[in-house]
Each structure stands twice: as C-alpha cells, then as structure tokens.
Amino acid sequence: MMRRLLPFAALALLIAPAAAAQQQRGPMTEPGAIERLKPGQFFWAPQIAPAGPVTMIVSLKTQRAYVYRNGVPIGVTTISSGKPGHTTPTGVFTILQKKVDHKSNLYNNAPMPYMQRLTWDGIALHAGALPGYPASHGCVRLPMAFAKLLYGVTSLGLTVVITNESLVPEVAPAASPVPSAPSDGHSNNAAFSWTPEVSPTGPVSIIVSGRDRRIVVLRNGKQIGSAPVMLDVPVANTEAFTLRAVDADGAHWMRLPLPDGSGKDGGELTADERTKGHVPDEFRQKLEGILAPGATMLVTRETLATSGTGSKLAVLVTDSK
Template identity: 45%
Template sequence: MLPHRPTTLMLALALALPLLAHAAATTPAAKPAAATAGTAEVRGPTDLKPGEYLWHPEISPTGPIVLVVSLDEQRAYVYRNGIAIGLTTISSGKAGHETPTGVFTILQKDKDHRSNLYNSAPMPYMQRLTWDGIALHGGSLPGHPASHGCVRLPQAFAQKLFSETQRGDTVVVADAKSSPMTLAYPSVLAPVNARGQALPETEGGASAQAWWNDSAAPAGQVGILVSLHDQRLYVLRDGVMIGESPLKADALPAFQGTTLFVMGQGYSDTPSPLDVNQRLHQWTAYPLLGQDRAQATPDLLATPSLPMALPAEFARQLYRVLVPGTTLLVTSLPAVRPSPAESGMQPVLESEPPGSTLKGN
C-alpha cells in the first residue's frame, strides 16, 4: 500500500471530464516493487500498473453509481452522480471465456462467495451481473485478460466498491473507451419541441397505443429502453414492464449505436419537457462504443431538441416515477422485450433465468 500523497489526476485525457484534478490519491500496488514509485505522478489510466487503483468517493459523496468497464483498456471507471470517483485496473475474460459487453444491473452481492465450479476458488466481494455466471469480484491481476468471464478487481478496490454499491446499480461493459457527458435531459423524451409547443399527433393517435400500469411493480429500480428502430419506449421497474408507448416522430435522428443515460440528483431551473409544471432532471450520458466507431458521437447527444415525442399523459406519468439512478438506454437496435413472467432485477440487455449458479471467476 503506497502512502497518501498529493497527485494530479489527469483523467480528463481519458474521460473528457476534468473531475479528479488535484485530488489526493491512494494507489495500492500489485507488488512491493511499485512502492518505490511513491513520488511519481499518476498521469492517467494507462499509467496504473496491474493491481493499482485510484479511489476518491469524497469528490461526489452521494448519488447513483455507474461502473464503466473498458475491456480494451483493462480498466474500470466509477462514477457517482455523473462524477468520476474511482479508476482501477482489471482482468477480464480470457480467450474462449470473454466477458460479455452490455448494460447490466447488480443482481446480487456476497462478500464471501466461493466458486461452485472452480474448486471453491474464493471470489471475495462478489457482485453478480448475470444469472449464468458473470460477476465482479476481487482477484489476481496479471496485467492481461485471465478470468473465466468475470471482471477481476484488486482486492482492496473490490472491498471499497462493494461498500458503496447496492443491488440495482448499473454496470456498463464496453469494448472501447466510454466517456460520460452531462446533459440537461435525454431529449428524445420530450412531448413538446424546444419552444414548448406540442408536437403533432401521428396518424391514428399515438396516445391510444400507449399503456401504463405502475401497480404491476410498485417499487424497485426504474429502467427505460428507447428503441429508435421500433420507435417505441418501454418502462420497467424491478424488471417488470409497467409502461410502453410509441415515440411520435417526424423523422428519426441520425443516431447509430447505443447510449446509456443515468439520472443524477440535480435539477435545472428549466421546466421539464415531460411535465412543464416540474423541473428538468439532470442526466449523464455514457455512449457505448464498438458498434460503429465512426459514428460514436450520435447527433442525439449534440441536438438540444429532436422531432420526437411521447403522449403528454404518458410523459407526466413517466416523470413521476423518475428517481436518481433511473437508467435510460437509447439504441438504434430493435428492443429486447422481457417476458411477462420474468420478474425481479434483470440486466437491461440480458435475459438469463434467475436461479442458475454463479460459475465464473
């Protein structure tokens, strides 16, 4: 363990967010030799040696947590309320056991878990991502992908992360750099245009096709899926569908790929486009790259208003269920709809049945 020391953290180079500058870093080392570098500056994610990490939860003490795992960098970034609070080296799945990419929720936590497949190998501070065996946990980090599919973290970092997360928090696994940017709101949800004028109804009346039943899941994590391919929006709470609506659109935005938005705790002074009597929530965008790097910055993120809308009453109901930590996944792909029989916390992009045993390491 290296001593506390002042460090200039140039995470802006990798995250496009100058959020951790001039913080004091505690950088545990994977092996004692690294302790000789106690006076060196940590300039960015690529300077960390296997087993090292940066951890500063005091930078953003409250708010929803999102963990972004970069497989190509073998790094993981922790954001709270859209602000970077941590960075760590990792070891992901080796060839033939690759860690799946996607957007997941933490399904289960167990600080003393052991593998049921690999000779009861310890998997300390396990946080399950899928029901078929992918998880975050503490383990050895050789400096390259070496696991059977899980994301290994430095032991001390795994413990710290475990103490801050909760069931339902979001984990993004991407195969290219992911840099969040804060937006006032995800504009595809606006029932009005930028001037506050109602957008015209589509032929046949889009509101007649929308439905809402939040009594189907009175409590739990809220997740929203927007499929631009389907021109539909789906709302889930605790993994159960509670609403669905078409998106009224004059023209689809020039958007390719998938972007995750996570609602923070802040508000804007501007009225919400979902309900003009309420304030705008603040959201953080996490573009998920790898599908088409040439179009990695979608117009959706740069355009303050798009010709897309929801029925007004549906939009008001949606606003009422939004809480910090609500996730919104916007994709140009067709939506994957959960079965009505599926309940409980489910990964946003996965559908493994609950009850299978954890097998990765």
C-alpha cells in the same frame, strides 16, 4: 482514446499499486494517467462526491471500469473480463446479489471475494487476478482493494453498464448527431406497454435503442414499460446519462463520459437534444411520474436483441435461481 475523461486529471485521487494493499496519494495532473495504470492499479476518490446515486461503466475494450456518484467520477480501475469462449456480455445490468465471501457454483468453488452478481447465470463483479488481459470465465475481475471499496458504496439494484466498441460500421449523417431522449410526445394512439406493478420499487433504468426505435424501462432490473420512439436523427454512438434532478424545468440528465471514448464529454443534456426523440404522450407522462434522481438512461445504436459484435445485449434479468 481515453482523454475524454480528463475530469479525473484535476482531482487528487488515491492510487493502489498492483502488488500491495497500501495506498498512496497521487494527484492526476497529466493526460494519460488513466491509460498508464498497470494491472491491479486503480484510483479512488469518494470524497469528490460524498453522497448520491452510484453508477458503474465497464469498458471491455480498454479493460477499465469507472464509478460515478451523483454523476461525478469517483474511481477508475483496471479489470480483467471474459476470455475468448467465455466473453463478458455487454448491456445494462443491475446488481442482484452481494456477498463478501462467495465461492463459484460453476468453477470448482473458485473464490470470488466481494462478489456483486449481475446475472443469475454466473456473471458478477468480484476481486480476482488481473494479468493485464481478458482472462475470466465471463465475470469482471477487480483488484482486491478496489473490490472492497466498491462493495462499500453500492447497493442492490445499482446500474452497471458494460460496453464494447461495435465492430459493425453504421452510416451517420455528416453533421454530428445528438442523442435522443424520451421527452417529447407523438401520437397518443401509438401502442406501448406499462406494467409498474411488476416491480413496484427500486432504481429506474431506461434504454433507448436506435436500431429498434424502441425505449425500454426497467425498475430494479425488471421491465415495467416499453414503447416505440421516433428519432429525428440516427443514434451514432452509445451514450449514458444519470438523472441529477427533476424540477419545474423538467428532468436534468447528466452525460457520463464513456470509457471507450465514444460519445461526448460530460455536461447536461440540452433542451434541444431532448426534443430529438419522441414517445407516446401517455407513456411519457407515466415515465415522468416514476423518475427520481439516480435514474440511469443508456442511448445505444445497437438492437436490444444483440450487440454489434454478435454478443448478447443483456437488458432483462428477472428470473432467480
């Protein structure tokens, strides 16, 4: 179900036909408009949120990608991800490299216009053919016009989340559980690592794993911290958040509706929800010291080693080639 993303329905967006570069205006006024997008079509409305940090979420299940700026959806597009044998990895990535006119180093110099690299072993966002089903060698193909527009609003270090509905069922409590966020502390003696010097600057991404009971902090795509996390309730669904602001009341995390329909609708993570997860006091203080608007947090029930489908869940991408 895609109807959890109805914030788009009230917006006047731009729609691009599959076989033409010309764009025509069309308000999203009815449910199901996103689902009815044909291969190569997209919506784009950057004027809805003119400034702020950008985050992208890709749904392999629905073959759609969503772009948020300052926590507000500004675009959605059809995609074509990896075909069987060349599946697109799920997880949290950062844009490592950008190039307008790029040729594949692995597949006979195949053109990859408006390439935005997610891994050094060949996974990237780029313009390409969209037949209406997964057909790439692992990359996420985008419509040419959308790839160009997206390229214009992104920067190195931007967070890209790639999701796929888990095929492994997990027992959850009868009551609807809430996501866990690293806000409250527990024993100061709990072991954790904190090495901010590994990556002194750049966008911050936080991943909380329900199965591992662990939190990992990345800055500019490199791990700078890790700690155990105590959860009052199991994590039932993957949820993503972007940090809107930090003030006297604490951190204001905005929930990003996921394209696969999992999790909750948008809105701010409540104080009650923040108290459901606990990390070491010293670790929490260090983490709060580097948080700034635009930080991204992904709360997942999956392990950080592998996803529920057996695919690699990419969390760390640090080596360059």
